[in-house]
Amino acid sequence: MxxxxxxxxxxxxxxxxxxxxxxxxxxxxxxxxxxxxxxxxxxxxxxxxxxxxxxxxxxxxxxxxxxxxxxxxxxxxxxxxxxxxxxxxxxxxxxxxxxxxxxxxxxxxxxxxxxxxxxxxFQVVETKSDRRTLFFEWLDALGRRLDFETDAWLADAARAYLERTEPKTNWAEVFEGLRAVRRSQRLETGWERDGDRLFLAPALYNDVLFVQYLVSRSHKYGGRTFEGRLTLMELVRRLRYSGHLDAQGITERDQFDVLEKLVEHMTGGEGAVKLYYIVDxxxxxxxxxxxxxxxxx
Structure with a gap:
């Protein structure tokens, strides 16, 4: 430009x-x-x-x-x-x-x-959307700017999600010089950095895995995550055994029903959201x- x-x-x-x-x-x-x-x-x-x-x-x-x-x-x-x-x-x-x-x-x-x-x-246009639509639009935009040819995108996707969920934190500073993101065995909520590693509470870590899966998934090979490439069935099994689904009140057994409930958990439902477009x-x-x-x- x-x-x-x-x-x-x-x-x-x-x-x-x-x-x-x-x-x-x-x-x-x-x-x-x-x-x-x-x-x-x-x-x-x-x-x-x-x-x-x-x-x-x-x-x-x-x-x-x-x-x-x-x-x-x-x-x-x-x-x-x-x-x-x-x-x-x-x-x-x-x-x-x-x-x-x-x-x-x-x-x-x-x-x-x-x-x-x-x-x-300048012109300002007000419209309405819903949280689910905005979430998938955000995922689509995120996927377009990530470089899937290198493993660095995994940390970039994690940072993007953390910025969205906890916007007041200076995540650029948190991720500076970071070498690994891990599931914490000690934290119940939140996150902490120890040296060049970032530890996320289990629920937050699982949410990051889900975002990574969604942004990189393909019908044949599943999606790539910090835990490797996972199909939807493998991801659901991992989240179920870790207690994540129970913690979110997700009791469905069908993997696609679980997928829908996880999306609902991530978006907070389909509540209306006002959008303001500023046209230069x-x-x-x-x-x-x-x-x-x-x-x-």
Whole structure:
């Protein structure tokens, strides 16, 4: 990302890890202006006014695969995949999704208050979801950024889950120089670090195993965990013999029923969660002016 864009990023340091998701997508203004001027026959000034008011939906901005006129690209000098327009015709939308709740409400209100109000540079959209959906979206995002080619991802997955469950702890400091994560035979709750090893209470350790299984599982070979590769049946057996299922009140015998109950335990049920999407339109508004000047000449 260019340095100019980095300076424009929002300060999200007051939000606990795992409570903010970031999305970025590009839009081809050449495609949009051509629709208004060539297909609809609008004058450039009228087209400019219409395009300037353009407000993409949350679905368009956060879709796993962008649809025309939006597209995704990691290239330094991308071309539009639809009309081959060069980079100067592209505008970027940055979208930030904040999960509502006690942990984020104060920081969210302060952030919204600090945003400029002129010309709709930022738009805020409120929606609702549920804890189960958010959990699996978090797992999906986690899986996309982990490098499964090395064993380091196991500790990274553990840290990501711990950040989500105990966001006030400085986990970057806890994991600094860490060589191993182990199940504690002494702790009943929580965690402790001893030298270069991190010990987790059995319940917390088992939750980490479950997250590792989910994020790496395949239908044929199961998932990889701190305890090796486990099929669902092997994981359920291990959790049952360790007393974890009884401790969570899970009495089902079928492995898939147990899986559902474990997910319910991890997510806290399907309670509603408010989501706040902040759409940064600054780059879009600037680029629209530039493109309009081309059409107006």
């Amino acid at each position: 260019p340095a100019t864009q980095k300076r424009r990023e929002l300060d999200l340091t007051d939000f606990p890890p795992g409570t903010v998701s970031e999305y970025a997508t590009l839009v081809c203004l050449a495609c949009i202006f051509d629709i208004f001027t060539k297909q609809l026959g609008l004058a450039p000034r009228t087209a400019y006014s219409e395009v300037k008011r353009h407000s993409p939906s949350v679905q368009e901005l956060t879709a796993p695969q962008a649809m025309r006129p939006y597209f995704d690209s990691e290239e330094k000098n991308p071309h539009c995949p639809y009309c081959n327009a060069a980079k100067r015709w592209h505008a970027r939308f940055d979208t930030y999704r904040i999960e509502g709740g006690k942990l984020t409400d104060a920081a969210r209100r302060a952030l919204l208050k600090s945003l400029p109000k002129a010309e709709d540079q 339109r600054r780059d879009f508004l600037e680029k629209v002016k530039t493109v309009y000047s081309h059409y107006a000449t």
